[in-house]
Amino acid sequence: MRELRYREALREAMTEEMVRDERVFIMGEEVGHYQGAYKVTEGMLAQFGEKRVMDTPIAEEGFAGIAIGAAMVGLRPIVEFMTWNFSAVAFDQILSNATKLRQMSGGQFTVPIVFRGPNGAARQTAAQHSHAMETFYAQIPGLKVVVPSTAADAKGLMASAIRDDNPVLVLEDERLYGIKGEVPEGEHLVPIGVAAVRRAGTQCTIATWGKMVPVSLEAAELLAAEGVQCEVIDLRSLRPLDHGTVATSVRKTGRLVIVHEAWPYGGPGAELSDRVQRDCFDSLRAPIVRCTGRDASMPYNKKLEELTIPGSATVTQAVRAVMAY
Amino acid sequence: MAKIIELPKLSPTMEEGTLVRWVKPVGDRVEVDDLLAEVETDKATMEFRAFDRGTLLARLVAEGQVTQLGQPVAILGEPGEDISALLATLGAAPAVSPPAAPASVAATMPQAPAMTPAEAPSHATAGHALVAPVSSVDVFASVPGVAGLVLLPQRDAALTVAKGEPGGPSSPRVRQLARSLSVDLASVRGSGEDGRIRVEDVERAATASGPRAEPAAIRGSVAAVGSARSPSVVIPASSMRKTIARRLTESKQTVPHFYLEVDLDVEGLLALREQLNEGAEKERKISVNDLFVRACAVALREVPLSNASWMDGSIVRHTRVDISVAVAVEDGLVTPVVRDADQKSVSQIALEIRDLAGRAKSKKLKPEEMQDGVFSISNLGMYGVDRFSAVINPPEGMILAVGAARDVPVVRGGAVVPGKRCAVTLSCDHRVVDGALGAQFLAALRAIIERPIRVLA
Numbered sequence: 003m004r005e006l007r008y009r010e011a012l013r014e015a016m017t018e019e020m021v022r023d024e025r026v027f028i029m030g031e032e033v034g035h036y037q038g039a040y041k042v043t044e045g046m047l048a049q050f051g052e053k054r055v056m057d058t059p060i061a062e063e064g065f066a067g068i069a070i071g072a073a074m075v076g077l078r079p080i081v082e083f084m085t086w087n088f089s090a091v092a093f094d095q096i097l098s099n100a101t102k103l104r105q106m107s108g109g110q111f112t113v114p115i116v117f118r119g120p121n122g123a124a125r126q127t128a129a130q131h132s133h134a135m136e137t138f139y140a141q142i143p144g145l146k147v148v149v150p151s152t153a154a155d156a157k158g159l160m161a162s163a164i165r166d167d168n169p170v171l172v173l174e175d176e177r178l179y180g181i182k183g184e185v186p187e188g189e190h191l192v193p194i195g196v197a198a199v200r201r202a203g204t205q206c207t208i209a210t211w212g213k214m215v216p217v218s219l220e221a222a223e224l225l226a227a228e229g230v231q232c233e234v235i236d237l238r239s240l241r242p243l244d245h246g247t248v249a250t251s252v253r254k255t256g257r258l259v260i261v262h263e264a265w266p267y268g269g270p271g272a273e274l275s276d277r278v279q280r281d282c283f284d285s286l287r288a289p290i291v292r293c294t295g296r297d298a299s300m301p302y303n304k305k306l307e308e309l310t311i312p313g314s315a316t317v318t319q320a321v322r323a324v325m326a327y
Numbered sequence: 328m329a330k331i332i333e334l335p336k337l338s339p340t341m342e343e344g345t346l347v348r349w350v351k352p353v354g355d356r357v358e359v360d361d362l363l364a365e366v367e368t369d370k371a372t373m374e375f376r377a378f379d380r381g382t383l384l385a386r387l388v389a390e391g392q393v394t395q396l397g398q399p400v401a402i403l404g405e406p407g408e409d410i411s412a413l414l415a416t417l418g419a420a421p422a423v424s425p426p427a428a429p430a431s432v433a434a435t436m437p438q439a440p441a442m443t444p445a446e447a448p449s450h451a452t453a454g455h456a457l458v459a460p461v462s463s464v465d466v467f468a469s470v471p472g473v474a475g476l477v478l479l480p481q482r483d484a485a486l487t488v489a490k491g492e493p494g495g496p497s498s499p500r501v502r503q504l505a506r507s508l509s510v511d512l513a514s515v516r517g518s519g520e521d522g523r524i525r526v527e528d529v530e531r532a533a534t535a536s537g538p539r540a541e542p543a544a545i546r547g548s549v550a551a552v553g554s555a556r557s558p559s560v561v562i563p564a565s566s567m568r569k570t571i572a573r574r575l576t577e578s579k580q581t582v583p584h585f586y587l588e589v590d591l592d593v594e595g596l597l598a599l600r601e602q603l604n605e606g607a608e609k610e611r612k613i614s615v616n617d618l619f620v621r622a623c624a625v626a627l628r629e630v631p632l633s634n635a636s637w638m639d640g641s642i643v644r645h646t647r648v649d650i651s652v653a654v655a656v657e658d659g660l661v662t663p664v665v666r667d668a669d670q671k672s673v674s675q676i677a678l679e680i681r682d683l684a685g686r687a688k689s690k691k692l693k694p695e696e697m698q699d700g701v702f703s704i705s706n707l708g709m710y711g712v713d714r715f716s717a718v719i720n721p722p723e724g725m726i727l728a729v730g731a732a733r734d735v736p737v738v739r740g741g742a743v744v745p746g747k748r749c750a751v752t753l754s755c756d757h758r759v760v761d762g763a764l765g766a767q768f769l770a771a772l773r774a775i776i777e778r779p780i781r782v783l784a
Contacts, residue, residue, distance in 0.1 A: 199567035
């Protein structure tokens with residue numbers, strides 16, 4: 003199979019869906035003439051024109067609201083946030099309008115919309131531009147939140163998000179845009195809400211998502227050299243959350259380490275921990291341990307940033323801790 | 328004054344770039360924002376524009392070369408300026424190229440004077456030595472307990488025990504396992520930290536106390552249940568036991584059984600048997616059971632409606648008389664079949680049953696030798712059982728339970744005299760055999776058993 007970069011896979015999904023369905027269009031800052039702040043939309047303006055690839059002013063709340071309105075009257079917008087950090091100023095549009103209107107209108111309106119962009123730290127983007135925003139969004143009923151970690155999933159989850167009749171958030175990652183992977187040609191849909199086992203193992207389950215998937219796989223490789231066989235599960239979707247796949251694995255291994263970049267207070271990792279301890283109580287050999295971003299604002303300093311985000315060394319440390327049980 | 332131009336960060340995630348094409352030729356005037364070259368980053372091909380003005384005096388990187396961030400790529404200065412001193416400092420100046428090892432800088436700068444072999448490794452070592460004290464592992468280790476990163480569980484000091492002492496802390500899985508194996512955790516020495524009892528410790532404790540009791544009879548894994556003081560032993564069922572459990576549970580749950588019991592006069596039958604066995608070799612002797620098999624076969628032939636099975640809502644009438652004989656074996660029982668028993672002599676039936684029972688006990692019967700009977704006989708007379716009711720062996724329609732021959736007082740000709748009686752209980756599947764039909768069969772059987780010469784006919 004041919005290989006694509008993660009950003010090219012996202013672009014391919016959007017391009018194919020825009021060809022397939024003329025109601026689909028994309029809007030956001032620099033998506034058009036600048037070819038995308040991170041070149042995800044490169045070439046799309048030339049292919050589809052300004053009516054379907056729309057540059058917006060720096061006004062997230064405004065264009066998120068315009069897109070939600072467009073979705074209500076029958077279009078299927080894709081909204082690019084330059085990064086998810088900037089979605090904070092559009093939070094009310096997502097929280098109070100995108101996720102509410104279907105229910106509040108008694109089903110008279112649907113909001114088939116995709117919000118997408120890079121999430122989490124990049125490299126030295128400092129305190130205000132390094133947020134892992136999934137903690138805020140995965141909590142909201144009416145939203146779907148997907149986090150592709152491979153090029154193939156970037157295409158498959160993006161296509162599924164665009165075809166979904168509800169608001170779907172696609173949390174991409176600037177550090178993953180350049181990775182390459184095999185991506186199926188033509189229609190490729192990855193179902194939303196189904197986790198993937200990325201590595202099979204018997205002694206400890208590692209559940210994670212996004213950028214932490216390659217980090218955890220690297221840790222699993224290091225641990226295998228020590229004789230510890232880890233099963234690495236990529237959740238792929240944080241809402242709905244496929245805790246069943248994790249529970250099945252934990253019943254086998256008896257141990258669970260959850261790895262995420264977001265802050266430790268609450269969030270999908272804590273939610274997963276809660277579900278698994280209830281479903282697998284009698285199977286647990288060890289406490290469920292989370293390996294998370296540090297409970298602090300992101301420092302700009304490169305070394306301090308490295309000490310704030312989990313790396314493969316921190317994951318191996320967490321796994322070793324539960325292996326003692 | 329001439330200055331070195333380094334590769335700038337052209338995208339936030341860029342760590343290196345490939346200089347695809349030089350746009351400015353050496354000697355050209357450069358203004359701020361002039362396009363110098365095109366650089367392919369992890370993202371896209373980016374324009375590398377000048378931040379300074381001057382004349383391009385040297386290109387330090389060839390087209391197609393992978394270039395590290397901050398690596399010197401060009402020299403800008405006044406036209407005709409002597410840059411040899413600047414070039415000479417390049418290789419020995421780690422400050423201008425922090426991310427790149429000096430050796431690789433030299434390799435990508437064909438115009439620069441070659442570094443002496445001695446210089447390169449010494450700089451490389453110096454660079455690494457500077458970095459080492461701030462490696463992530465060291466700094467992380469110096470701030471234990473800080474929130475974030477690894478959220479480690481708290482140890483409960485009250486639960487820990489000294490190494491080698493029993494009764495340490497245990498996880499839900501260990502406790503669950505201990506319950507199912509009836510292992511008392513208070514007596515288990517944990518091999519984990521703080522005397523923690525691990526799954527392996529419980530398994531070891533269970534196997535140490537479990538299977539020693541009956542090593543010959545027990546295969547596979549053994550678990551103990553019940554109280555810790557006097558544990559019962561759980562033995563995994565053999566496949567034969569599982570088959571018995573499945574078939575007889577199915578029979579009792581789905582076949583509507585009813586039972587007919589009669590007391591047969593077996594005085595004549597026992598006398599006949601004595602005559603038949605007189606002077607016969609041991610292996611050719613005939614048992615009461617052999618006579619009953621033959622008698623039942625004849626009775627089934629005489630009452631053909633009773634030779635039937637229920638199958639998927641239909642009644643199947645059999646034209647063959649294949650009699651299953653229950654044979655006790657170690658750990659269970661099997662029912663080998665005597666085919667066409669109504670067409671065989673008693674001595675032939677006796678020989679066959681002896682062969683089948685012998686092979687049943689040594690587990691050498693073929694599956695087909697235990698299938699497709701139409702009627703079963705189970706005889707516990709030799710164990711001193713007076714009477715009992717048997718469970719129908721599906722899909723058969725009836726089973727006869729034969730008790731022991733008893734010496735009983737009987738009234739004959741108005742006087743009480745010694746007699747021989749044998750209680751038999753017929754279990755019938757009410758779906759195919761009603762009470763009257765079962766009674767008809769028993770009447771036919773009585774007629775044969777009580778006039779035993781007919782057994783031989």
